[in-house]
Amino acid sequence: MKPVDSNLEATISYAALLEKIEILRSTLRWAQTLDRAQIQKLLNQCTTMRDEVLRLSHTERFVKASTSAPRNQSIAQRRHALLERDFQFDGVFGDSPRLIEALEIAEKAARTDLPVLVDGESGTGKELMAKVIHANGNRADQPYITVNCGAIPENLLESELFGHKRGAFTGANTDRAGKFEAANGGTIFLDEIGELPLIGQVKLLRVLQSNEIQRVGSDQVISVDARIVAATNKNLLEMCKAGTFREDLYYRLSIIQVTLPALRDRRDEISVLIEYLSNEAASRLNRQPVKLSRRLTSFLSSYDYPGNIRELRNIIFRISCLATETADLEHLPENVRAKVPEQTAQPEVEPATSLVDAKRKASDEAERSYLLECLAKANYRVTDLARNIGMNRSHVQTLLKKHGISARQSLKAHADGGSPASLT
Ligand SMILES: Nc1ncnc2c1ncn2[C@@H]1O[C@H](COP(=O)(O)OP(=O)(O)OP(=O)(O)O)[C@@H](O)[C@H]1O
Numbered sequence: 002m003k004p005v006d007s008n009l010e011a012t013i014s015y016a017a018l019l020e021k022i023e024i025l026r027s028t029l030r031w032a033q034t035l036d037r038a039q040i041q042k043l044l045n046q047c048t049t050m051r052d053e054v055l056r057l058s059h060t061e062r063f064v065k066a067s068t069s070a071p072r073n074q075s076i077a078q079r080r081h082a083l084l085e086r087d088f089q090f091d092g093v094f095g096d097s098p099r100l101i102e103a104l105e106i107a108e109k110a111a112r113t114d115l116p117v118l119v120d121g122e123s124g125t126g127k128e129l130m131a132k133v134i135h136a137n138g139n140r141a142d143q144p145y146i147t148v149n150c151g152a153i154p155e156n157l158l159e160s161e162l163f164g165h166k167r168g169a170f171t172g173a174n175t176d177r178a179g180k181f182e183a184a185n186g187g188t189i190f191l192d193e194i195g196e197l198p199l200i201g202q203v204k205l206l207r208v209l210q211s212n213e214i215q216r217v218g219s220d221q222v223i224s225v226d227a228r229i230v231a232a233t234n235k236n237l238l239e240m241c242k243a244g245t246f247r248e249d250l251y252y253r254l255s256i257i258q259v260t261l262p263a264l265r266d267r268r269d270e271i272s273v274l275i276e277y278l279s280n281e282a283a284s285r286l287n288r289q290p291v292k293l294s295r296r297l298t299s300f301l302s303s304y305d306y307p308g309n310i311r312e313l314r315n316i317i318f319r320i321s322c323l324a325t326e327t328a329d330l331e332h333l334p335e336n337v338r339a340k341v342p343e344q345t346a347q348p349e350v351e352p353a354t355s356l357v358d359a360k361r362k363a364s365d366e367a368e369r370s371y372l373l374e375c376l377a378k379a380n381y382r383v384t385d386l387a388r389n390i391g392m393n394r395s396h397v398q399t400l401l402k403k404h405g406i407s408a409r410q411s412l413k414a415h416a417d418g419g420s421p422a423s424l425t
């Protein structure tokens with residue numbers, strides 16, 4: 002990907018896409034009849050084209066977002082230099098000095114076969130970074146195999162990692178290759194390495210030392226060439242001190258260490274991340290990017306994000322799904338809403354720009370309150386509401402939509418003892 006100077010690449014890719022569309026059109030034009038298999042084939046081609054369009058639009062969004070805000074020049078230059086060098090960002094967005102530094106380390110590490118340890122709090126993008134390292138190395142078109150070290154039962158660990166021979170244990174009905182063999186020539190991503198039991202750590206250390214494995218129950222030694230990237234949200238050095246992680250393994254795995262910063266330590270990036278993620282959500286949900294009320298923006302820039310970018314991403318996707326046009330505090334998940342300071346939660350009063358505007362605002366507010374009150378009296382049933390206030394149902398629906406009121410959500414909020422909620 003070379004977004005900033007990507008005109009040429011984009012033209013080529015769009016041209017290739019157009020050519021594919023033309024081939025598809027001509028196939029359809031000359032086909033007398035199509036059987037199911039042929040239809041399926043054409044559908045597959047359409048799916049490929051759709052994915053390509055999504056990829057192109059993603060690249061364009063990235064360029065737009067990454068060039069929109071004037072930021073620290075030297076950081077912008079460093080990121081631009083990464084783009085110039087064809088660095089694959091693979092969805093990593095942001096330009097805090099610490100993130101750019103992490104990407105620069107990843108870029109250098111990617112060109113080698115050295116093990117990399119990615120650490121950082123949950124949701125800071127460790128898995129994404131592991132993919133970036135793979136995508137930027139010369140193994141990019143080779144397998145990328147993920148192992149969640151915390152999710153494998155201890156008795157299956159060895160067989161999962163190294164495979165087994167038929168009959169090695171009850172249930173081993175066939176010979177089976179493990180994850181290391183599957184990753185041969187490519188990368189093995191050992192996620193949550195801090196969860197690997199000590200016995201697994203010993204076995205892993207042996208592979209790191211010899212580049213060889215043995216399937217469970219087999220004497221045969223198999224050479225494997227898998228580049229190791231490990232990730233953890235634990236402090237492995239502390240674990241070494243506590244005796245729960247082997248120090249020799251730690252030093253082997255962490256020849257290159259990439260530490261990802263917590264979102265609360267890169268607050269000045271939150272606004273560009275919100276813009277980037279809102280665009281992403283908009284294209285996924287097939288809608289216009291959601292707007293944020295001032296008090297929601299203010300809250301989101303000061304919130305601590307214990308779940309880091311994953312949490313911010315989830316919030317943006319949620320509000321993009323729930324809000325009609327402008328999202329507000331009520332669209333936040335309940336556990337996050339509980340953290341909104343009382344001061345921020347005060348109703349937002351947009352200053353009127355003229356007398357006419359002031360009258361319109363007052364009338365809108367009165368209309369909204371009236372609707373909410375009548376909706377509650379109608380037990381949150383739109384049909385009853387329409388009858389009670391003498392309007393036809395579709396007009397009432399339009400009015401509710403205009404004010405962002407959802408009968409269903411309001412009923413739920415009422416049952417939960419909260420305030421009325423907006424349309425879903
Ligand atoms: N810099 C970033 N730019 C854009 N999206 C990001 C970035 N970092 C993380 N994300 C998004 O945040 C989510 C969490 O990322 P990821 O799974 O890589 O985190 P993690 O550190 O592995 O979390 P965990 O420790 O919980 O496994 C993903 O949806 C990912 O796409």
Ligand SMILES: [Mg+2]
Binds near residue numbers: 127128192232
């Ligand atoms: Mg992860």
